[in-house]
Amino acid sequence: MTSPEPRFARIAAMIGDPTRARMLSALMGGQYLAAGELAAAAGVSAQTASTHIAKLLDSELVELRIQGRHRYLRLADAEIAHALEALSLVAERGSASSKWEQGAYRPLKAARTCYSHLAGELGVAWFEGLLASGTLIAHDGHFVLSEAGRTTLLQMGVALPLSATKRYAYACLDWSERRDHLAGGLAVALLEHALNEGWLRRTLGSRALTLTPPGASALAPWIGVPRAAPLCDRAAAAAQPASPPVE
Numbered sequence: 001m002t003s004p005e006p007r008f009a010r011i012a013a014m015i016g017d018p019t020r021a022r023m024l025s026a027l028m029g030g031q032y033l034a035a036g037e038l039a040a041a042a043g044v045s046a047q048t049a050s051t052h053i054a055k056l057l058d059s060e061l062v063e064l065r066i067q068g069r070h071r072y073l074r075l076a077d078a079e080i081a082h083a084l085e086a087l088s089l090v091a092e093r094g095s096a097s098s099k100w101e102q103g104a105y106r107p108l109k110a111a112r113t114c115y116s117h118l119a120g121e122l123g124v125a126w127f128e129g130l131l132a133s134g135t136l137i138a139h140d141g142h143f144v145l146s147e148a149g150r151t152t153l154l155q156m157g158v159a160l161p162l163s164a165t166k167r168y169a170y171a172c173l174d175w176s177e178r179r180d181h182l183a184g185g186l187a188v189a190l191l192e193h194a195l196n197e198g199w200l201r202r203t204l205g206s207r208a209l210t211l212t213p214p215g216a217s218a219l220a221p222w223i224g225v226p227r228a229a230p231l232c233d234r235a236a237a238a239a240q241p242a243s244p245p246v247e
Helices: 008-016 018-029 035-042 046-058 078-091 097-101 105-110 120-132 147-155 185-196 213-218 225-238
Strands: 062-067 070-075 112-114 117-119 136-139 142-145 170-173 180-183 200-202 209-211
Touching: 008 018, 018 035, 018 046, 018 070, 018 078, 018 112, 035 046, 035 070, 046 062, 046 070, 070 078, 078 170, 105 112, 105 120, 112 120, 117 120, 117 180, 117 185, 120 136, 120 180, 120 209, 142 147, 142 170, 180 185, 185 200
Parallel strands: none
Antiparallel strands: 062 070, 112 117, 136 142, 170 180, 200 209
């Protein structure tokens, strides 16, 4: 008897198309993007983009929000983002480390969004600093805030999630650094706070983030100013309008 086709085969075919892959890569920033923005990111016409968007919607890889005459889309959920991140890890296994110092890859390596949390050098450094300082502690396969860590973050004005399940704070392997950054509800709250406070700035048309001087000072207890300043300068100097690489 012939075995049924694995259910992931259809999803793999959706992701494997170069046009849809570029669209999904653009949506890894976690924000809603207009259909026209996705067309521009994929380098196709509006009509061609509409066809691909319909397939992504049918596969439940993205969700749609209609506002007036405009259509906005984002990844359906964090699990889609994690699946794409895992594929990026496989795809980048044979990449030379020098690639990350070139063009549009350089600011992505310094700091970027991984759906709705912080990734790249800065994401890894912050996660390691949270652990080294005792702000985060390991607990039954995931992480929880220490009492001192919770007090510190609350005093900084971070809107901490209420639930402390395994999805609250867990490790996510970073595809450029090959070390873990922080994921989960706490990571989402930390990134939102950093953006709202102006510690990090988004780069137009890219997932790249720039660490600002106030951000370097605010994060110094975890990453140290000497390490933060080069990341800030590096991302700012390298940030140029460019099409995001397919990941």
